[in-house]
Amino acid sequence: MKKLMNSVGTILIDSLDGFVAAHGDILVLGDEHKFVRRKALKPGKVALISGGGSGHEPLHGGFVGHGMLDAACPGQVFTSPTPDQMLAAAQAVDTGAGCLFIVKNYEGDVMNFEMAAEMADNVATVITNDDVAVENSSYTTGRRGVAGTLVVEKIVGAAAEEGRDLAALKALGEKVNAATRSMGVALTSCTVPAAGKPTFDIGDDEMEFGVGIHGEPGRRRDKLKSADAIAEEIVHAIVADLGNAAQGEALLFVNGFGGTPAMELYVVYNSARKLLQAKGIRIARSLVGSYVTSLDMAGCSITVTMLDAETTKLWDAPVHTAALRWAM
Template identity: 55%
Template sequence: MRMLINVPETIVADALRGMAAAHPDLTVDVENRVIVRRDAPVSGKVGLVSGGGSGHEPLHGGFVGRGMLTAACPGEVFTSPVPDQMVRAAAAVDSGAGVLFVVKNYTGDVLNFDMAAELAEEEDIRIAKVVVNDDVAVTDSLYTAGRRGTGATLFVEKLAGAAAEEGEPLERVAEIAKRVNEHSRSFGVALSACTTPAKGSPTFDLPPGQLELGVGIHGEPGRERRAMMTSREIADYAVDAILDDRRPTGPVLVLVNGMGATPLLELYGFNAEVQRVLAQRGVVVARTLVGNYVTSLDMAGCSVTLCQIDEELLRLWDAPVQTAALRWGC
């Protein structure tokens, strides 16, 4: 096992200590595993809290800051955070305007955020929740009842975060988050398996010369395995899988996302093919984001997410954001 770590047992705590040192605009509680925007709670502002298993960085901690999340709760690698973390985060960011929980659709995350919502409401914190379930590849996977939550999580956190920054009330921020999720679809491809620190070996067997179409961000199986395909062929397959599920009737945001071990050189080349397919299919692209944002440790591969937008959502996308992993307009 070749990893830049001390021991698997401390990998999350070590990463949080490093994050605290690198980003003084964040308050990082290493012991209780909560990352909070330093100026929280912001008077009159809805708080946004998300979280999930570590190993998907920069999701979610890298998206805490102005114009996006107010707090994040990292669990152990590929393991949901616990309700106590979520309640601490909600209490830390609640200004009296309420808190929105952004939850990827994985069974552990959904159950723990539901429990946290009940506990937070007992402390007089108003809670709303959106469950992100954008992955069109499969339904009812190893971790999920229904569709998995993947790349659309970034869109939900950015657009709802911008609305909260503008002072929108909790009901309105939640409505925008749900609208973004409903209008988003994703599809992922693995070129190699990922390796968790605790296991020290690939999480699944992907023979040389093959790829997994429709893989999940924890290495869950997808639709099928095939012999290695070109970037052009993968783009055709992934985009058509999304459009077969939901064809946009307006312009879209595009996320071309790396799974953690895919170089930007390859991702930008893949984006060229994605843009080609969308143009051929008559889909208008408003904005594009390329990079490693919703990852799976050291997995090689990519995912595509499309979100149909209107003028309001485009304005919220362009609004200033200042986080560790995403920033513009500040």
């Protein structure tokens, strides 16, 4: 195992300390590294909280700040945070309007966020499940929540900033999740620090098609194909799953898994945009980069979110976080 770290036991703490130090204008760290939260809270705004196992950076801590999350709870690598982390985060950032939990659909995350919700006051939850690759998976009943979670966090975050109430934000999050589909492909395995060896073996000419963001198996092991062929199969799966919703304008998000450079992500983006356009879908917004990663795994995912006037406006709204930042 080759990683830039001091030890397996300190990699998460060291990384969080560095993260909060580098972005001290935006973030503060909770006690005992339980969460990171916005430095400046906005009284009366519903607080958005997400979290999950670490190893997917910049998700979720990188999306804490104006226009997105109020707090993020990092578990150990690929391990759910504990309910007391979410409870501590909720107590730190709820300014009176309640909290919305945004939770990727993994059994541990769902259970622990649910326990925290029972202990806290005035909490609603949105569960994301955008991965069309498989119906059930290693750590999931139902579909996995993957890169589309970023889109939910951005759009709901902008709406929270506008002052919408908890019920409206939950409904919006469910609407965005329902309009979002993702699928990924891995060229190499990730290596969990505590395991010290790759999560799965893969041949020099193979890819894992439909991989999960923890290296979970996808649809099948296959020979590595061209970017066009990979994009075609993923876009076909996404569009088929969207059904009648696959018309009009879309956000196309090509996400790197951590070990793949920008040059390759833009190749995949180029393949995917042409395929979507050929199906009559207009790419109205785009995002390309490594935002929802799987440690050092090479590969990428394609996410499509169908947009309407409301969600386009909220996507465009100003955001100021460590990993996403714009003012339009």
